[in-house]
Structures are given as structure tokens and as C-alpha cells.
Amino acid sequence: MKTIAENIHYYFPKAKVDYIARDIFEFKKIRTNEPTVYLSSRFIMTGKFTVANDEANLLVGQIVVGFVKHKPPFPKTFTEIEHVKGGIKKIQRISGLVINNLWDLINYNEPMLLNHFKARRGKGESHEKIYIIGSKKNLFVAEGARIHNLVTIDVTEGSVYIDKGAVIQPFSTIIGPSYIGTNTVINRAKITKSSIGPMCRIGGEVEACIFQGYANKYHEGFIGHSFIGEWVNLGALTTNSDLKNNYSPVRIKIGERELDSGMIKLGCFIGDHTKTGIGTLIPTGAVIGSFVNFFEGGMIPRYVPCFKWLTSKKLDDYDLEKALRTAKAVMKRRNVKMSKQYENVIRLSYKCRNL
Numbered sequence: 001m002k003t004i005a006e007n008i009h010y011y012f013p014k015a016k017v018d019y020i021a022r023d024i025f026e027f028k029k030i031r032t033n034e035p036t037v038y039l040s041s042r043f044i045m046t047g048k049f050t051v052a053n054d055e056a057n058l059l060v061g062q063i064v065v066g067f068v069k070h071k072p073p074f075p076k077t078f079t080e081i082e083h084v085k086g087g088i089k090k091i092q093r094i095s096g097l098v099i100n101n102l103w104d105l106i107n108y109n110e111p112m113l114l115n116h117f118k119a120r121r122g123k124g125e126s127h128e129k130i131y132i133i134g135s136k137k138n139l140f141v142a143e144g145a146r147i148h149n150l151v152t153i154d155v156t157e158g159s160v161y162i163d164k165g166a167v168i169q170p171f172s173t174i175i176g177p178s179y180i181g182t183n184t185v186i187n188r189a190k191i192t193k194s195s196i197g198p199m200c201r202i203g204g205e206v207e208a209c210i211f212q213g214y215a216n217k218y219h220e221g222f223i224g225h226s227f228i229g230e231w232v233n234l235g236a237l238t239t240n241s242d243l244k245n246n247y248s249p250v251r252i253k254i255g256e257r258e259l260d261s262g263m264i265k266l267g268c269f270i271g272d273h274t275k276t277g278i279g280t281l282i283p284t285g286a287v288i289g290s291f292v293n294f295f296e297g298g299m300i301p302r303y304v305p306c307f308k309w310l311t312s313k314k315l316d317d318y319d320l321e322k323a324l325r326t327a328k329a330v331m332k333r334r335n336v337k338m339s340k341q342y343e344n345v346i347r348l349s350y351k352c353r354n355l
Contacts, residue, residue, distance in 0.1 A: 001116035001161055001179040001195065004041060010119060011045050012037070020076065024348050026341050032074050038081060039066035040098075044108065046115055047095040056090040063098050102252065102269050102287070103261045105227050109195055109210055110158070113177035117159040138176065142166075145180075158193065187218055197230075199334055207242075209267070214334055226267035229290065231330055233275045235297075240282035242267035250285040253303040261285070271306060273327050290349060291323045306353045320350045 002010065009017055015037075019027045030036075037051060039058070043065035049058075051068055058066040067085055075081045097108050117140070125141040131152045132139055138155035141147065142164045150170040153160050158177025162168065165183040173190045180186060181198040190205045197213035204217060207224040211217070215228050219236035226240060242265050244250060250266040252259045268282045271290030279297030282288075289306030298312040307318040324346060328338050 001113060001120075001163075004044060007045055007112075007116075008039060011048055020078065020081070024341075024345055030074065030076050033072065035068065035070045036074055037066060037068055038075070042099040044097040044099065044112065045095070046097060046112075049092070049094040052090070052092050054090055055088050056092040057085060057088050058094050059091050060094060060096050060098050065094070065096065065098060068092070101259065101261070102227065103263055103266055105210060106208065106225055106266065107263070110177055110193055110208070113161075113179055113193075113195060114158055116179070117161055117177065120161065134176075163198075181213065208265070212272075214331075214336070224267045225263075225265050227269045229270055229272040229274065231273045231327065232270050233330075235276050235278040235280060237278055238276045238280040238282070240267045240286065241284040244284050252285045252287060254287050255303070255305070273323070273330070276300070289353075291318055291327075291346075293318060307350055320347065323350075 018030045020030065021027050035051070043060065055070050056068050057064045058068065064085060067088055069084065075084045099105065120140055125143055125145060129149055130147055132155065133152065134155035138159040139153055140159070140161045142162060144164045145162045145166045147162065147168040148170045151168050152173045154173070154175040157175070160174050160176040160178050162180045163182045166180045167185045168174070168180070169185065169187050171188045172186045174180065175192040177193055178191055179195045181196050181200060183198055184196050184200040184202065187201065187203040189203045191202065192207040194206050194209045194211070196202055196211045197215065199214045200211050201216045201218040202211065204220045205222045206217070209223055209226045209228065211228045212230040214230050215232045217223060217234040217238070221234065221236065221238045223234070223240055224242035226242070247264060250261050250263055252261055266285055268286040268288065270288045271292070273290055274288055274292040275294070277295035277297050280294055281299045283299060283302050286300065286302050288300065288304045289308070291307045292304050293309045294300050296311040300312070304310065307320065307323060309316045309318045324343065331338055
């Protein structure tokens with residue numbers, strides 16, 4: 001229900017939050033002479049902690065996920081962070097989760113949905129006309145959300161949160177724990193234990209997935225145990241496999257590497273601005289980069305690098321300027337203008353696509 005950054009803000013509501021990143025992201029350099037908590041973006045907090053009076057590394061299990069710094073020098077770059085972290089001897093254990101691999105996002109989504117629902121604020125809308133299976137207290141409908149008749153919401157295994165401006169159309173079923181983001185439209189869909197970001201269009205069947213904002217899966221087809229990036233468009237009947245025929249753990253291929261996820265059910269990972277044609281089939285554990293355009297249907301390869309234009313028989317590079325023009329046109333349809341910084345990130349991604 002929250003981004004990693006929003007999750008951090010929740011636990012430090014009165015603190016000023018700054019970011020350290022590569023220069024391409026144009027964050028202002030941190031200027032501080034006050035005690036500061038540094039946290040990795042791979043760390044997902046699940047509970048408050050008392051900031052130590054002494055400088056200490058913050059540990060989840062055996063992994064350092066941050067540190068507390070009380071006195072100068074306060075690091076401003078990744079190199080400086082590593083230097084400071086190595087010089088701190090004391091440790092403080094805190095509660096949370098650490099993202100080590102792509103599939104951790106899928107593993108952690110269900111418990112974090114439950115965590116965020118407990119932390120919800122505000123009074124929800126009345127929902128007497130909705131058919132609810134389970135306790136009504138496990139459903140939250142934000143102000144301005146619209147839920148039509150003939151909608152079923154099952155909260156027996158987890159809560160459901162429907163955010164502001166979301167529209168749930170007739171004959172849809174939502175099974176918790178699930179989150180439906182702001183201004184998202186659910187069209188005759190079955191959604192199970194999934195997190196759907198803002199301004200999405202979702203139809204068909206979705207199970208145990210994360211859809212980032214502005215993604216479009218408006219037609220029939222199944223997507224399960226998968227991560228779908230921003231501005232992705234999945235053509236009608238696009239369907240993925242999330243279980244191997246022999247029920248063995250799913251292996252993920254990234255470039256020349258193959259990684260064992262250890263998960264029996266795991267679907268696909270699709271990068272931003274990627275599009276699939278009608279009738280696309282996605283194999284178990286597929287990794288598809290950003291700005292991929294797959295058309296003519298059929299089985300897409302298990303691994304497709306960024307900026308590719310392909311069929312099941314042919315693979316070409318996707319021209320950067322053409323990709324940018326299409327992305328700008330797609331974003332304009334949702335009244336979003338591509339910023340220069342965002343364009344620069346895309347250009348850098350294109351430059352580094354073969355590294």
C-alpha cells in the first residue's frame with residue numbers, strides 16, 4: 001500500500017527525509033549537522049525503533065541496513081557511506097525486511113499489505129451495498145472511491161483497502177489482502193492478494209502480483225506472482241505461467257546468469273513501458289526489460305533485455321528516439337508530461353543496456 005520511501009516516512013513522521021542517489025536523479029545534496037539516521041533503500045521497516053544515543057550500525061539479522069550518525073562528518077555519497085559504516089563498531093538490531101533479489105518483492109508483498117492496513121488512517125466510506133465475505137472491519141473504502149453493485153470482496157484471509165478515486169466495476173471479485181490504488185479502474189476482474197498502484201486499468205485474473213502505477217491490463221488473461229512496472233500495457237489474453245509442470249523451484253534468467261528463487265510459484269518481472277501484443281504467453285520466471293515491444297503473440301523468451309522490438313522469431317533493437325516518442329504519447333493520454341529528468345534516466349538506461 002506504500003512505496004518503500006512512503007513506508008520510511010510513516011515511521012519518521014516528524015523527521016526531514018532526504019535521499020542519496022546517483023547524480024542522474026538530481027537530488028539536492030544533504031546538508032546536516034544534526035544526528036541522522038541513514039537507511040538503505042533495500043530495507044523495508046516493519047516497526048518503530050528508538051534511535052541509539054551512540055553511533056551504531058543498524059542490523060536486520062546479519063545484514064547492515066543503515067546506521068545512526070551523531071557527529072560530523074556526515075556522508076553525502078555512497079563511497080562516504082561505506083567508509084563511515086565500516087568505522088562504526090556498535091550495533092543496534094531493528095525489525096524489518098531486506099530486499100536481496102527480485103522475487104523478494106513478491107514474497108514480502110502479502111505481509112506488508114497486512115502491515116500497512118493496520119497503520120491506515122482516516123474514516124472510510126460506507127459499504128453496505130458490497131457483498132463482503134468475512135468481517136466488515138477488514139475492508140476500508142477511501143473517500144471518493146466508487147464500488148458498483150454485484151462486486152464481491154473476500155476478507156477472510158486478509159484485509160482489502162480501496163483508495164481514493166478507485167472504481168470497482170460490476171462482476172469484479174477482490175480477495176484480500178489486497179490494495180487498489182488511487183484512481184485505478186477494476187473491470188470485471190478477479191484480484192487475489194495483490195497490490196495495484198495508482199491509475200491502473202485491470203481486468204481478467206491477477207494473483208499475488210504487484211502492479212506499479214499507470215499499468216494497463218484491461219482484458220482477459222492471467223497474471224500471477226509477478227511484478228509489473230509502470231506504463232506497461234498487456235494486450236488481450238496475455239497470460240503467464242507461475243508454476244512449473246514438475247513443481248520444482250523456479251529459476252530466473254538475467255542475461256547469462258540463472259538464479260534459483262527457491263519459490264515453487266513465481267511468475268514474471270516486466271520493466272517500465274513494455275508492451276505485449278494480443279495472445280502473448282509468458283513462461284515461468286521470465287524477466288522482460290523496459291521498453292520491450294513484443295507483437296504477433298505466441299511465447300515470449302524467458303529473458304528479454306531492455307529496448308528490444310521482437311516477435312517469437314525475430315529480435316531487433318528498439319530505436320531510442322522512437323521509444324521516447326511513444327512513451328511521451330502514452331503518458332500524455334494520462335495527462336502526465338515526461339520531465340527532463342525522467343527522459344535523462346531513460347537515455348542513461350539505453351546507454352547502459354548492454355553493460
